[in-house]
Amino acid sequence: MASISASVYTSHVPAIGVAMDLGKTAEPYWQPLFAGYEYSKQWLRDNEPDVVFLVYNDHATAFSLDLIPTFAIGCAEKYLVADEGWGPRPVPDVVGHPELASHIAQSVIQDDFDLTIVNNMPVDHGLTVPLSLMCGQPQVWPCPVIPFAVNVVQYPAPSGRRCFELGKAICRAVEKFDEPLRVQIWGTGGMSHQLQGARAGLINREWDNRFIDRLIAEPAELARLPHIDYVREAGSEGIELVMWLIARGAMADVAGGAAPKVAHRFYHVPASNTAVGHLILENS
Template sequence: MARITASVYTSHVPAIGAALDLGKTTEPYWQPVFAGYDFSKRWFDQQRPDVVFLVYNDHATAFSLDFIPTFAIGTAARFEPADEGWGPRPVPPVIGHPELAAHIAHSVIQDDFDLTIVNRMDVDHGLTVPLSLMCGQPEAWPCAVIPFAVNVVQYPVPSGRRCFMLGQAIRRAVESFGPELNVQIWGTGGMSHQLQGPRAGLINREWDNRFLDRLIAEPDALSRLPHDDYVREAGSEGIELVMWLIARGAMADIHGGAAPKVAHRFYHVPASNTAVGHLILENS
């Protein structure tokens, strides 16, 4: 039986990818950011997941305004890093897990989540930067990845509550998959940032850390936070944090299990325009 063993939460700032790709990780500006992931890389290496179910958002890369899916699951065998206007990141292609992805799609749609199934798409920094942060710079990514894209660009975006419920459905789906698999679920994006208008550069350290506290200790209550709070308190792009609730909803304690172990927690300001938050939760 496939099992979700852990969840990982992390910002996916494009400048982090650029810093990594251009060899700037030891510069004074970037060193503290990457230091926050030293533990994570060792941890990931020990965990050896077979599959990462990676929740992220597309940033006007694979999806233009012609087509805006609220939730899209990638069921293809392979996804190429996208050219976001600077050329594709020099990272390996993403190898999918079509069988598990199709199984999850089947189960979750029967659970009344109206997914869009995607068999061809390129993946942008939202997906590849978290992989780089957790896996470093390997020749090939060490595991299969199922891309799961959430619309957080055009409003209305799905509510935190909807995301949290979806995470629960994903857990049911994974645990009904026959083959023995070690599956992790990652929620990416956030933390506080705003990339537009005279309010650009907003950072709310207190709010972010309270979000991390509550994500660990009271995710159910946190999932009821309205969008308005995210935008007002954590910036217009802080809304990406709803995606973390998908990963959190898939953890064992939401389904009657024991509380997760906090394996790692990290917070740093800034990376480019953004506060970097990062959390690793293990199921016992």
């Protein structure tokens, strides 16, 4: 049967993709950030999954304000890289895993979570930047990817508790898939940042690091954090962190297994006007 071997958490700042695409990773501003992912790239080579289930948010690319699903799962065979206004990023298109994606959709919907099934959508920096940070700049991505888009752009966004419970349902679905696949689940977005208004540029180092502490040690309690706390402490875009709770809810300890191993942890500011957080947890 399939199983989830690890979860990966990372910011998906668009400027990171630009820095990689323009060959700026060794510049003094960017080098400390990319140094924090060197371990991660080797870790992924050493622990290559058969499939990555990647939780991210669309930035008005696949979905406009005319149609915004709360949770959308990609069930296609292939996803083109989106043109976000300056041409598509020069990275490979994403190969999907429609069999596992369709199975997860069936299982999770029968588990009382309403998903939107998407068979054609471009993927933007929310998905491609995490892949670039973890995989570098390959000719093809090392494995198939199932895109899972969450609305954290237009109010109301799903609660942390709902996201955490959804992660549990995804784990149950994966474990019922009748192939011996090694699956990783990635939660992306955040950390603290605000892009507009009087608090534009807000970064809260203490809150971010406390969030990572709690994500590791007390995820169920963290999942009860109300939206207003994210907005007040981490800025208007800090709500993206609820997507990390989907990945954390899919780990074995949540269902009574052993506590995960912290394989890597990294935090850096600034990257553009955003705090960057990164964590890798391995199931025992």
